[in-house]
Each structure stands twice: as C-alpha cells, then as structure tokens.
Amino acid sequence: MIVRDARHNAEAGPLVLAWKFNIYAQQPVSRAYIYVDARTGEVVLQDNIIKHAAATGTFATKYSGTQTSATGTTTGGYYLRELTRGLGIETYNCRKGNSYTAAVDFIDADNSWTEYNNANFDNAALDAHYGAQSTYDYFKNVHARNSYDNAGAKIKSYVHFDDTPGDGVGYENAYWNGSVMTYGDGASRFDPLTSLDVAAHEIGHAVCERTANLTYSNESGAMNEGFSDIWGAAVEYYKAPAKSTWLIGEDIDKVRPSLRSMSNPNAESQPDTYKGTYWYTGTGDYGGVHTNSGVLNHWFYRTAVGGSGTNDLGTAFSVTGIGIDAAAKIAYRTESVYLTASSNYAAARTYSIQSAKDLYGAGSAQEIAVTNAWSAVGVGAAYSGGGTTPPPATYCASKGGSQSYEYIDYVSLGTLARTSGSDAGYYNGTALAAPSIGAGTSQTVRFSVAFPTGTAYTEYWKVYIDYNKNGVFTDAGELVISGSSSSSATLSGTFTVPSTAKSGTTRMRVIVSDNSATTAATATATAKPKTIT
Structure with a gap:
C-alpha cells in the first residue's frame, strides 16, 4: 500500500510504501489495520476497526x-x-x-x-x-x-x-x-x-x-534522574500549582516530608552543589544517580526562582529567576536537541546556555539566569557579559590587514526586512504575514554582509529553514540556499517550500563565513548566525 505517514501529519504527511496488517487481539480486545513502513519497519498509521466510544x-x-x-x-x-x-x-x-x-x-x-x-x-x-x-x-x-x-x-x-x-x-x-x-x-x-x-x-x-538517552550511571545517570524530577515539578505546576512544586513524592512519602527537595536538596541528603556536601562518589545506585541528581534539580530551581548566597565551594552567587515555564522550555531543548548518552554536567551547562540563546537570544535575561544558576550549583563561572561566545573583536582575526570583522547587516523574507548593525546573534521577527510563506510556494530570501573596514573579500553563505520544526538545521532538504560572493551588495536566492513542511512558526538560520565548510550545526569564530522566527 501507499499511505501517508500519520506520525507527522495525518492529512499532509509524506507518502510511504507500507505493508498493511489486519490485527485482531483478544486481550485487550481490539482490531485495527496497521500500516508498517516497508523500508524502516516503523508503524506509520493505525486505523482502528473496533471503535471504543x-x-x-x-x-x-x-x-x-x-x-x-x-x-x-x-x-x-x-x-x-x-x-x-x-x-x-x-x-x-x-x-x-x-x-x-x-x-x-x-x-x-x-x-x-x-x-x-x-x-x-x-x-x-x-x-x-x-x-x-x-x-x-x-x-x-x-x-x-x-x-x-x-x-x-x-x-x-x-x-x-x-x-x-x-x-x-x-x-x-x-x-x-x-x-x-x-x-x-x-x-x-x-x-x-x-x-x-x-x-x-x-x-x-x-x-x-x-531523546538524549542519558546512560543510567554516574553523572549522565544523575542527569537522567534530574530531568525526570524536572518534568515531575513542571507537570505538577502545570496541572496542580497549589501542590508543593519543588518537592518530589510529597504525596506518597509516609516517613519524610518528601523523597527529594529541588529547592533544598540537602534536606533529603542530596547535594545542591557539584561535588559539594552529600555528593556521592561510590558505586552503589549506579554511581549515585538518585543522589547526585540534586545538582540538576537545584539548578532548575535556581533558574526558575532565583536567589543568592554562597555555595559549598565558597562561591557567592546571585540569580534572578525567569519562572518555571521559561526554565522548562530551556531544559526541554537541552535534553531533546543537544545532550547525548554520555553527556555530563559540564555538557549540560554548555548546551542549556546555548538553548537559552536559541530560544531567547544571546545576552537575554534567560541566558544570564541559566549561566548564573550553574555557577550557584558549582558548575562553571557566573555570567560575565560575553556568555560563551568570543567578543566581536576576535572574529576574522586570522584575516589580517585592517579588517575588524564582518557581519550580516540585512535579511529579508516575505514581509520580514531586518536591517542590523554589528550586533551579531539571534533575532526574532516574523516573515509569515501575507503573502503567506506556505508549502509549495516559491520564495526569495535576500541578505547582505557588511565589512566595517577594508575591502570586501570572499564569503560563503548558507540559508537553512527548519521545515520539520525539530530544532535541528541539518536534516535533508533544510539547506535551501548556498553560495559565495565577494560583494557587500544585497544578495538573493530563490527556493520552493516543500509540501512536507510543518505548518506554524519555525526558524530560519542565515550563516556567512570565510570557511566554505561551515554548517548550521557548528558555530565557528567567523560565523555570525541569525535566526528569524
């Protein structure tokens, strides 16, 4: 059979070649046509024959x-x-x-x-x-x-x-x-x-x-447990804000006030600081996954609520909270997009800061809160004004001569027309007002590069659009424009939005670099990415 892959969009999902199975089960009682992708073996559609009201x-x-x-x-x-x-x-x-x-x-x-x-x-x-x-x-x-x-x-x-x-x-x-x-x-x-x-x-x-599939041992295992506690708190806050959001298991524990406390991990013999009081170094519990998770729990609490003090390492901290909703979106992006099975706390710091930038912009209150919350729990330094990105003066330092740095100074698509100075980073705008940028339509993106001093030199430019809205720009078909030029004039490229593009708000990334190998997945010292929502 040829059917639409309903996992993506029941009405407009991609067409796939599939085997059709008629499955009749006694327990639990059910009957359905199951369609299995002939290439991958994945279930792409289920049509229930026995309907349960x-x-x-x-x-x-x-x-x-x-x-x-x-x-x-x-x-x-x-x-x-x-x-x-x-x-x-x-x-x-x-x-x-x-x-x-x-x-x-x-x-x-x-x-x-x-x-x-x-x-x-x-x-x-x-x-x-x-x-x-x-x-x-x-x-x-x-x-x-x-x-x-x-x-x-x-x-x-x-x-x-x-x-x-x-x-x-x-x-x-x-x-x-x-x-x-x-x-x-x-x-x-x-x-x-x-x-x-x-x-x-x-x-x-x-x-x-x-998503991340964090290995269930040592630091990665502690983070596996910590993310689950984060979702326990987030769901409880979402559905029952009157409950004790920052306590885990308070409803079921007959002996202690809770199983774990995200606001005060020490109260339940967990560390609130990386390698601080109660940090576990043994081999039990897969390397202390239910103990050392307190560090991620407390980071999330500090990111959401804020606070000031001195941690177990003697580091003074001050965090301005951004609320549980923003903190949860950053945590979700960190887990679902960036982390891998072997990630540790250092990686969680790096990629949660990047996630805050992705969602809210470089230098945003959210990036500052995330960074300072990591300092509060003993992982890395506090925010210093530059985040983790080198200052503009270092860009293109290898070019020599009088060149200071180049930057994208103009991007337009649809109704969006963004003119900017040397304020490299992400930008939120809209390109989706009439005329609509819809599936199957032909579109033209325009942009230019500024050179503050010296003569324009060859730059390689690439434009990506996250058509499937998974937060990654390297999927097949998402590089829509690429080329090179040594001009500071406005450049342009034309592309057609595929019929499989998901509807709703997504992101575009424009990269300019003196390195032709630069990709959307790797930010280099000469790449100035901008994201247009």
Whole structure:
C-alpha cells in the first residue's frame, strides 16, 4: 500500500510504501489495520476497526482530588482506556501480582469512580490514569511533543504491581521499563506510588530514552534522574500549582516530608552543589544517580526562582529567576536537541546556555539566569557579559590587514526586512504575514554582509529553514540556499517550500563565513548566525 505517514501529519504527511496488517487481539480486545513502513519497519498509521466510544468519567483520585477524565466503554460499563490522546492511554490492574499479561481492566458501571477509595487503594489507579493524561497534555501543549516518542505512542500504566506476590509486603517503587509504566502499592515508606509528580517523573524517563538517552550511571545517570524530577515539578505546576512544586513524592512519602527537595536538596541528603556536601562518589545506585541528581534539580530551581548566597565551594552567587515555564522550555531543548548518552554536567551547562540563546537570544535575561544558576550549583563561572561566545573583536582575526570583522547587516523574507548593525546573534521577527510563506510556494530570501573596514573579500553563505520544526538545521532538504560572493551588495536566492513542511512558526538560520565548510550545526569564530522566527 501507499499511505501517508500519520506520525507527522495525518492529512499532509509524506507518502510511504507500507505493508498493511489486519490485527485482531483478544486481550485487550481490539482490531485495527496497521500500516508498517516497508523500508524502516516503523508503524506509520493505525486505523482502528473496533471503535471504543469515548466517555468522560468523574474520578475521586487518591492524591489529586476530584477530576474528570476520558475513559472508554466496554462490557459492564467503562474502563481506564481512551483514544483522545495520541494512540491512547490505558491503565491496568496487576492484582498484586508481577505479571503484565495477567493484568485486568478496572471497570466502573456508571463512570462515576467514587467507590474506589477502598482498602485495596484502587483509587490510586485513577491517579495513574490522570497522571498519564496530564503528562501527555503537558508535553503536547507546552513542548509540542506528541507522547514520549513524539509519534503518539500509547501510554500504558500497571498499578498494584508486586515484585514478590503473596508475601504481604507491597512493592515500594515505580518505574518505566522501556515499554510501560509500573506502580507498586508501597509498604513501610510509601503509599501507592501514583502521585502526579511521580507519574510525570516516570514518563519523563521515557522522554529521555527517546531523546538524549542519558546512560543510567554516574553523572549522565544523575542527569537522567534530574530531568525526570524536572518534568515531575513542571507537570505538577502545570496541572496542580497549589501542590508543593519543588518537592518530589510529597504525596506518597509516609516517613519524610518528601523523597527529594529541588529547592533544598540537602534536606533529603542530596547535594545542591557539584561535588559539594552529600555528593556521592561510590558505586552503589549506579554511581549515585538518585543522589547526585540534586545538582540538576537545584539548578532548575535556581533558574526558575532565583536567589543568592554562597555555595559549598565558597562561591557567592546571585540569580534572578525567569519562572518555571521559561526554565522548562530551556531544559526541554537541552535534553531533546543537544545532550547525548554520555553527556555530563559540564555538557549540560554548555548546551542549556546555548538553548537559552536559541530560544531567547544571546545576552537575554534567560541566558544570564541559566549561566548564573550553574555557577550557584558549582558548575562553571557566573555570567560575565560575553556568555560563551568570543567578543566581536576576535572574529576574522586570522584575516589580517585592517579588517575588524564582518557581519550580516540585512535579511529579508516575505514581509520580514531586518536591517542590523554589528550586533551579531539571534533575532526574532516574523516573515509569515501575507503573502503567506506556505508549502509549495516559491520564495526569495535576500541578505547582505557588511565589512566595517577594508575591502570586501570572499564569503560563503548558507540559508537553512527548519521545515520539520525539530530544532535541528541539518536534516535533508533544510539547506535551501548556498553560495559565495565577494560583494557587500544585497544578495538573493530563490527556493520552493516543500509540501512536507510543518505548518506554524519555525526558524530560519542565515550563516556567512570565510570557511566554505561551515554548517548550521557548528558555530565557528567567523560565523555570525541569525535566526528569524
């Protein structure tokens, strides 16, 4: 078959050659046509033949009060499944066992789930379902991410899981196993581990797996845990701002005020400073991933809230917070675009500063806050006015002669016409007003380079457009113009917007350099990138 790849756009996604499968499952009951890309083996489209009517239930949750939630219809009433978000959200009952295949549905006759506050803590299942939906909504609405894999992946949760069935002791943990969410009922330390921030934390591990995929040991593992705590706090703030945003697991902990504190990691025996008090150097817990995560947690807190003081290394700091929304967008871009499996805290500092520049501009309050927050937790110096970019005087120093530096002084596209002085960096404007820059249209981009002193020399220029909106400019087809010139006159190039370009706001990058090999992915000492939104 030839079908559209619905992971990108159900109506305008690229056409792909695919195999069609008719899948009929007994448990859980379903039937669908599944279309698999013949080249990659990836599922590109699912057409459900058995339709489950969507319904809205009333949940008396254990930790988040009364909530309304999408459910599905089944024999006997309603169950914790729905198809309104991605490929669905489903929650199952392990019945205090350790088998996923033996799990069953929770079913309610009238979709008013009020009788689940029982000795078995069945209301905790409502929290798991609500938590999965809330986390999906947060990533979709705030970061434009469609489920943890950005392709609408089904989120399945299993509650009442017990690793040692029959011993009368509940499982005191929750985890993402690479495919599904799993929640224990707790025992001496915890109540059922399905609170909103814990659900978001565990799904956050799935997001990390599909983005940076940080190796689960030592510093990279601590950052893996830290990013999950960041998403736990962000989702809780997004859905329930009255809760204690900066405490992790405060709803489930029966012994301590919380499992971890992002505002004061020391309170739960975690470091708030890199290699400071409570920093773990042993081999247990994969090199202290649940301990040393306190550094990333506290960085995020300082970036969002700010504060001043002296850290464990004796460094005085002062941070002006930028709010949790901006801090979360910077954290998400850092994790999803820049970090890799082996990244450490130094890399997190470098790329979070770059992410702040990408989103808010060089020298912005956001870049300053991010930099100073890293200084607060003992990773790098405070902001000094120059960020991590060499000052303009160093640009083209190798050219010799009287040349000081060159810079892009004009860019135009559509209705955007940007004239600038030697203020290198990023610029936010709009080129999308009428006439529309839409898929299939032919467009002309114009720009020029200024040479403050001396004679114009050969420059290589490239123009990129992030058509798929993934924050990367090196994907196939996104280099739209390239060439060279030794003129300071206005240059131009024409390109056609592909039919596969995603609709909505995206970015253009214009680079000029004396090095023909310069790419959008590597900023060199002679490249002055500008981004036009």
